[in-house]
Amino acid sequence: MQLIAAIVTMIAGVLACAVYFWATNFILDWIFPSKGLSGAAASRNLRITNAIRPWLFLAPALFALTIYLIYPVVQSVWLSFHDRGGQNFVGARNYDWMLSDGEFRQSIFNNFLWLLVVPALSTFFGLIIAALTDRIWWGNIAKTLIFMPMAISFVGAAVIWKFIYDYRAEGSEQIGLLNAIVVAFGGAPQAWITLPFWNNFFLMVILIWIQTGFAMVILSAALRGIPEETIEAAVIDGANGWQIFFKIMVPQIWGTIAVVWTTITILVLKVFDIVLAMTNGQWQSQVLANLMFDWMFRGGGDFGRGASIAVVIMILVIPIMIWNIRNATKESGGH
Template identity: 60%
Template sequence: MSPLVQGLVTILIGVGGCVGYFYLSNLVLDRVIFPARGPDPGRNISRANAVRPWLFLFPAMAALGLYLVYPVVGSFWRSLFDRDGDEFIGAGNYASLAADETFRTAVFNNLLWVLVVPAAATFIGLVSAQLTDRLRWGNLAKSMIFMPMAISFVGASLIWKFVYANEADIGLINAIRAALGADNPVDVLQIPFWNNFFLMMVLIWIQTGFAMVILSAALRGIPEETVEAAIIDGANPFQIFFRIKVPQIMGTIVVVWTTITILVLKVFDIVYTMTGGNFGTQILPSYMMGYMFRDDGRATAVAFVIMVLVLPVMVWNIRQARKELR
């Protein structure tokens, strides 16, 4: 069977299966389980209407249970066994992680990423959105700022690896240093602690365009009356921006910040491509990949730690979204 025919058959089976499920489930609900007849048909109709939403939710809940809940529970259970999966060791893998200096370094670096990248990308994106909206050629500027979003993390990492190259003929940083009179080139990716910030620049460069587009739309939704009133009251441009506009789009800023935060906790490609986790740049996802094919128990323990770190951010984001809807 050709790929085209296979795709069409899959679509027909999927769509037909969904339509058939909803039609038959409603038919059974209305005619067999709670038929609109008998001594109290109104009560049966009310019961059927109470159950009907769950019929529509069931496929999504089943898929989430199969592809989300089951893997989470399975991963946690697997993290309680040794590297071969034969011997139950309880919290042994987690105790080994806590005693591992490399793991502690990875956690510290992850915290640095979480503190720096979302704040920097959101702030630069917010400023870019404000400035480009005031330019005649703002759409062109937005396109150029947003362009890195179309580049994969690996591709962006290779681009910045050339920027950081320790040769003055290739690396931009060393070319600038050579122009200023420095004799010896330096490999910034091997400078302890500070090399983490050079890696963060790659993700900030990529995510600034995302933040700019979302925040630009939010800024355009601010009522002009509030801005005009502030101008009449004598507010300067900085006061208008930080005291009038920013508070009105704070909900959007929070959503952008949390979205980038969740992405940061899962980033792997940049570190793996540029340093491989060496020179003190290890983060949790790259640390997990180091054990993936030689110690499955410890790797799943790290994966569960990452999930626990992401969970509070997601819960807080959901609560903020609910507040916006109220």
């Protein structure tokens, strides 16, 4: 039934779009006709319709952006200056609370750790794998296997890694892969995700595992776009493999590396699912998005504090997103 509902929804959506574009263009041509008029009037109406017609195509997207992006942003900013129920204006009290709240400071620190580790390692592993798989005959098979985690939801990935980090009391049979390896080498099993500070890195591994495939695909395409002449010239000059890779190839795709890095950075700032599914923010693993969820929807909900945390996340994301868009525009040859 779900498959049928999805197919019906897609067909209805396509038909609705077709009807919308046909109807709006028909009305536009009816209001500003160009047929049967004198040259000057027809030319004027053509200019008007040509100026309006692109906005007819953009209108549904602009409407959706307004409803699902612009309005929530404005509403979040408005709520951040109001009390728990979002009714009474309290000024900057919610932001004062954030600066003095230990859990918020812990979340900021954890997000900073994620920002340092995840984009760097995901991009690095993606670059190395992209370079290596281009040199072996089974490289496409390897790329497919490495890219597969991208098809898994963050919650699904967290469930998989819960089995890897699973802990049983010492002396019991360990079903968690990591503890089974530790015990096999004579070590003691650990409840890995309950270890303060270090559990952040165990959670980061999950996102690195997912995002390395994304970085690999983008950087592999960039590496293949490097002119062969530059590499051949380096070989003739006596450069070895490492020098060619780090001094010839990497500088030529630095713009793409930066775009991949910042794209993953934006994702990291919004990380939520993995922390919620693995630790629910316990054992000092809280991050900003999870803290926002807790204040907004749990314990009766505090719209003011939840919204103020959402505003902080938005402020952190916007500069990186703008820089990323500019970089991507330059990379594609735009202005």
